[in-house]
Amino acid sequence: MLDIISRIFFRDHGGSREVARERLRLVLIHDRASVSPNFLNAMKEELIKVIREYMDIDEESLVVSFENEEDSVALVANIPIRGFRHAVNE
Amino acid sequence: MKSRVLVVTSGKGGVGKTTTTANLGTALAMMGKKVVLLDTDIGLRNLDVVLGLENRIVFDIVDVVNAKCKLKQALIRDKRFEGLCLLPAAQTKDKSAVTPHQMKNLTNELRSDFDYILVDCPAGIEQGFRNAIAGADDAIVVATPEVSSVRDADRIIGLLEAAGLNKSRLIINRLRSKMVKRGDMMNIEDILDILSIDLLGVVPEDEVIVISTNRGEPAVMENASRAGAAYRRIARRVTGEEVPMFNLDDSNNILDRFKKLLKLAR
Numbered sequence A: 001m002l003d004i005i006s007r008i009f010f011r012d013h014g015g016s017r018e019v020a021r022e023r024l025r026l027v028l029i030h031d032r033a034s035v036s037p038n039f040l041n042a043m044k045e046e047l048i049k050v051i052r053e054y055m056d057i058d059e060e061s062l063v064v065s066f067e068n069e070e071d072s073v074a075l076v077a078n079i080p081i082r083g084f085r086h087a088v089n090e
Numbered sequence B: 001m002k003s004r005v006l007v008v009t010s011g012k013g014g015v016g017k018t019t020t021t022a023n024l025g026t027a028l029a030m031m032g033k034k035v036v037l038l039d040t041d042i043g044l045r046n047l048d049v050v051l052g053l054e055n056r057i058v059f060d061i062v063d064v065v066n067a068k069c070k071l072k073q074a075l076i077r078d079k080r081f082e083g084l085c086l087l088p089a090a091q092t093k094d095k096s097a098v099t100p101h102q103m104k105n106l107t108n109e110l111r112s113d114f115d116y117i118l119v120d121c122p123a124g125i126e127q128g129f130r131n132a133i134a135g136a137d138d139a140i141v142v143a144t145p146e147v148s149s150v151r152d153a154d155r156i157i158g159l160l161e162a163a164g165l166n167k168s169r170l171i172i173n174r175l176r177s178k179m180v181k182r183g184d185m186m187n188i189e190d191i192l193d194i195l196s197i198d199l200l201g202v203v204p205e206d207e208v209i210v211i212s213t214n215r216g217e218p219a220v221m222e223n224a225s226r227a228g229a230a231y232r233r234i235a236r237r238v239t240g241e242e243v244p245m246f247n248l249d250d251s252n253n254i255l256d257r258f259k260k261l262l263k264l265a266r
């Protein structure tokens, strides 16, 4: 109840603080990933390791990258599959 | 007492590194500590004027590392405070006039005579930054509540960690509580959430900083200055004292108290 009152009386009127926070969050996702050049590579190797247990993949053409959307950042992995491992549906 | 070398850094320029070095150093000296302030912003020396010591410079940091003079000859004693010294930057050279190795030797040499060695770092992440952090035990990162400043602080924290400085602490400078209240400035929590480092203190926006810089008298000397008071509290925290974070809410009217009550009840 208090919560409701509080929200009615004192809700954020969408000041620039929210905008700042959100922009900062997004820009830092990019910064942090690109600052260490090893970051994407390390993650890629881990991904390969896990996926290989389930599928036969084309490791050479695997691409992992960040993509900017309107209000979010997505991790996009393009992983060509050669085939499934036999034990997959056990 | 074991001496500490603390580098004051930020990445972004103009956020208050020199102001922080001058005020924190003066406050520590007022507490009876032996303090030396190192200006490593070679080519853009400023700490001397903020402290009001610009007329007393004979030698500088480049002279010292090139053995043109003895370290003691280059140190300027602040006559107002027992135990406060400045080693000024050179104005006519550039940042490559000193190497990280020389800086490390210099700070180590100073350890035997001082409790605190505060290093005022230049803006940027190039050689000047490398020099400034070379001999440091810990870093103090200064940021203002703005997107660009916090972004640069994040970068700097990463670079500090890569250099083995893992216990950096943050000073949020120029906070305007009125703007925070109306939702037009990021608040302390927002910034800490993003940077995830420990908070050393919050310094409000304060006209006295400008006035005291005009005069060459650090704001901590001014009892009535809110920024000065914040720096005095930060100095106590630096010495290891537990000092609760100052409530920057200057107004304490009924509405505010009601708001706080609601927050507590949640």
Ligand SMILES: Nc1ncnc2c1ncn2[C@@H]1O[C@H](COP(=O)(O)OP(=O)(O)OP(=O)(O)O)[C@@H](O)[C@H]1O
Pocket: B010, B012, B013, B014, B015, B016, B017, B018, B019, B020, B041, B046, B121, B122, B123, B173, B174, B175, B203, B204, B205, B206, B207, B209, B210, B213, B227
């Ligand atoms: N809390 C404050 N309130 C008001 N003004 C401030 C405050 N802190 C710093 N300033 C002002 O901001 C300006 C920049 O401060 P300062 O020179 O300390 O920054 P800096 O990080 O050392 O800059 P640089 O990167 O150029 O070395 C100065 O004019 C200073 O007076």
Ligand SMILES: [Mg+2]
Pocket: B017, B018, B019, B041, B046, B120, B121, B122
């Ligand atoms: Mg400066």
